[in-house]
Amino acid sequence: QVRLTESGGGSVQAGGSLRLSCAASGTTSSRYCMGWFRQAPGKAREVVARLWSDGDTTYQSSVKGRFATSKDNAKNILYLQMNSLKPEDTAMYYCAADIRLCSATSDLYLQFPDVPWGQGTQVTVSS
Numbered sequence: 001q002v003r004l005t006e007s008g009g010g011s012v013q014a015g016g017s018l019r020l021s022c023a024a025s026g027t028t029s030s031r032y033c034m035g036w037f038r039q040a041p042g043k044a045r046e047v048v049a050r051l052w053s054d055g056d057t058t059y060q061s062s063v064k065g066r067f068a069t070s071k072d073n074a075k076n077i078l079y080l081q082m083n084s085l086k087p088e089d090t091a092m093y094y095c096a097a098d099i100r101l102c103s104a105t106s107d108l109y110l111q112f113p114d115v116p117w118g119q120g121t122q123v124t125v126s127s
Helices: 106-111
Strands: 003-007 010-013 018-025 033-039 046-052 057-059 067-072 077-082 091-097 121-126
Touching: 003 091, 018 033, 018 091, 018 121, 033 067, 033 077, 046 067, 046 077, 046 106, 057 067, 077 091
Parallel strands: 010 121
Antiparallel strands: 003 018, 018 077, 033 046, 033 091, 046 057, 067 077, 091 121
């Protein structure tokens, strides 16, 4: 069973940076897909970034050029480096790890009842 634990959130001013971490346990396949979602108050959860096991990444257009996701395979930790943060980046950030993440749309992925989620980590950006 996959277990995900996010950390690294906090409060920063606009223009600042944060690095989120997601420790994953229970994942053993060399072929995987991991990524990050976020959910702002009153809004739907949305995908921010995806990382395929071959190194390919995709990003939501609003974060492209500012956010970067990577993985330390030895430690099995997924990272999200967030630079030039904006108030609209304020949200709870969640890690995701399931092969379907890289083949399904965000809306479809959110409908799967058996995908693992962590507790999330809060990011607050003030202007």
